[in-house]
Amino acid sequence: MDEQEVEAAVRVIRSKSLYRYYSLTPQAEVNAFESEFSAFLGVKHALAVTSGTGGLITALGALGVGPGQEVIIPAYMWIAVAAAVVNVGAIPVLADIDDSFCIDPESVRERVTPRTTAVIAVHMNGGHVDISRLLDVALSHKLFLIEDCAQCVGGTIGGRSIGTFGDIGVFSFQTNKNMTCGEAGCVVSNDEHLYQRAVATHDAGYTRTADGLFSCDEAEITTWGRGYRLDELRGAILRVQLRKLPQVISKMRSSKYRILESLKALPQVRPRKIIDPTGDTGGFLITTYPDEATARETCRSMRANGIASSSPDTSNVVLADYGLHIYYNIASLVRKRGTDNRGTPWTLEENRGSEVSYEKGTNPVADDLVRRSILFTIPSCLSRQDEDDIIQGFHQALASPSVAG
Ligand SMILES: Cc1ncc(COP(=O)(O)O)c(C=O)c1O
Incomplete structure (x- = not known):
């Protein structure tokens, strides 16, 4: 602004x-x-x-x-x-x-x-x-x-x-x-x-x-x-x-892809698949690890180095903890709480026969990916020094014996 x-x-x-x-x-x-x-x-x-x-x-x-x-x-x-x-x-x-x-x-x-x-x-x-x-x-x-x-x-x-x-x-x-x-x-x-x-x-x-x-x-x-x-x-x-959007996207993309390039040296890190990298808006970096412990330790180590957002659940967060983005964290969905005290829409006569479950376990790929992946947001205002700090944070986290071992 x-x-x-x-x-x-x-x-x-x-x-x-x-x-x-x-x-x-x-x-x-x-x-x-x-x-x-x-x-x-x-x-x-x-x-x-x-x-x-x-x-x-x-x-x-x-x-x-x-x-x-x-x-x-x-x-x-x-x-x-x-x-x-x-x-x-x-x-x-x-x-x-x-x-x-x-x-x-x-x-x-x-x-x-x-x-x-x-x-x-x-x-x-x-x-x-x-x-x-x-x-x-x-x-x-x-x-x-x-x-x-x-x-x-x-x-x-x-x-x-x-x-x-x-x-x-x-x-x-x-x-x-x-x-x-x-x-x-x-x-x-x-x-x-x-x-x-x-x-x-x-x-x-x-x-x-x-x-x-x-x-x-x-x-x-x-x-x-x-x-x-x-x-x-x-x-x-x-x-x-x-009018500012192209510039914002270009800046986020350049920061994201510079950070991604440096992660190639870390074999434990698997970057998220992007269907068309030339059309990625660049504002998010998701990385996946071999197991949950490595993901959580990477997140913790980078936070200890000050790499996080002011609101704790919006950046440098293990996706399973990313609140209302993952289905099984949405209690009102899992419990089918309706829009009124009759439980609409799940109790509507017209919907009888739509037998659905929203319990954890119903979407195994999502369940697996969110527990061993971390999300970073990439603002359009990162300086070169900020990017270097993030890169160093990843390398430090993944070089530490508790993670590498
Ligand atoms: C994927 C997605 N859909 C819908 C919305 C809803 O947008 P709004 O917050 O403007 O209602 C959001 C964000 O808030 C979103 O991230």
């Missing part, structure tokens, strides 16, 4: 026009952000929303997902992915991950049932889902594909932006993301009908005319709104952040 975001925020506040659809002096900041973001991604439509969670719910709403349907999600994700499915009354079904730490297309195939309607593929920690294999599975089973790009804003596969491969892409601009205004998100699609449904879902249930008035005649599009409209203040800040 610098004076450009300050100037954008002050400009909007001075205009006294903070609402996107009409005002005294329309600023059209959210509109402009949507045009700029869709051009950046190379997608027809972008719809700004108030959060990534709201974006996922909007996507499911646009697709008409609800009770009686199952949505496949990865075992390693963020709780919001499961929450979105639960909030629309559908059943989340877990699929295992592979060594990309993203959903395994083969596991998706195995977990499809006649009730499966959609898959939410999460591009985790700056890397990507094996999208071409997943698209094959989705196409052969006629499933909608939602790409959750919250943790990989600006990522590409084969030069094409993530979020543009499936039916709908969802982004988050919450504070931990590659670009931010504190809280916001975006829903993107190349499909005009889905976009219009998303517009209605995120607003008051109808689309709008160019003047901001509700357009109530389109029965195919009309639904019930969720109220996730974005305001002009955040729209203006996001426009500045989007």
Whole structure:
């Protein structure tokens, strides 16, 4: 953040026009952000929303997902992915991950049932889902594909932006993301009908005319709104952040790949598989060790050298301890606690027959990988000295007799 975001925020506040659809002096900041973001991604439509969670719910709403349907999600994700499915009354079904730490297309195939309607593929920690294999599975089973790009804003596969491969892409601009205004998100699609449904879902249930008035005649599009409209203040800040995104990504990537290069000398360290390294946004480094003890000792030793974030669970963390990212840590999922005191969606009549378990052990690859892998976040502001400190921290940790022996 610098004076450009300050100037954008002050400009909007001075205009006294903070609402996107009409005002005294329309600023059209959210509109402009949507045009700029869709051009950046190379997608027809972008719809700004108030959060990534709201974006996922909007996507499911646009697709008409609800009770009686199952949505496949990865075992390693963020709780919001499961929450979105639960909030629309559908059943989340877990699929295992592979060594990309993203959903395994083969596991998706195995977990499809006649009730499966959609898959939410999460591009985790700056890397990507094996999208071409997943698209094959989705196409052969006629499933909608939602790409959750919250943790990989600006990522590409084969030069094409993530979020543009499936039916709908969802982004988050919450504070931990590659670009931010504190809280916001975006829903993107190349499909005009889905976009219009998303517009209605995120607003008051109808689309709008160019003047901001509700357009109530389109029965195919009309639904019930969720109220996730974005305001002009955040729209203006996001426009500045989007201009900075390429530079932020380039800096994170250069730090990450310099650190990775130095890890080649440490045979115990296996870097995470990245599907397309040229499209990795660089903000996360995951390394895997032969066993849990080595992972934990590496983590401890580096922490002792001061290599950690101010918030203890966001960087230099063994993934099993990474809170609500791993399915078995999400108590409300494991115990199937509903959105109301009747246990919705698991107790709904329409969902009877969807027998699912979220207990530890149901996703063995994820279970194994998260206990012997460590995640580091790579900020865009690391100095060369910071990078050297991290490199030295790894080498020192893995050269120590307790680990090497
Ligand atoms: C993978 C993933 N999906 C969804 C979300 C939800 O986004 P938000 O926090 O903006 O609601 C997040 C992050 O918070 C996330 O990491």
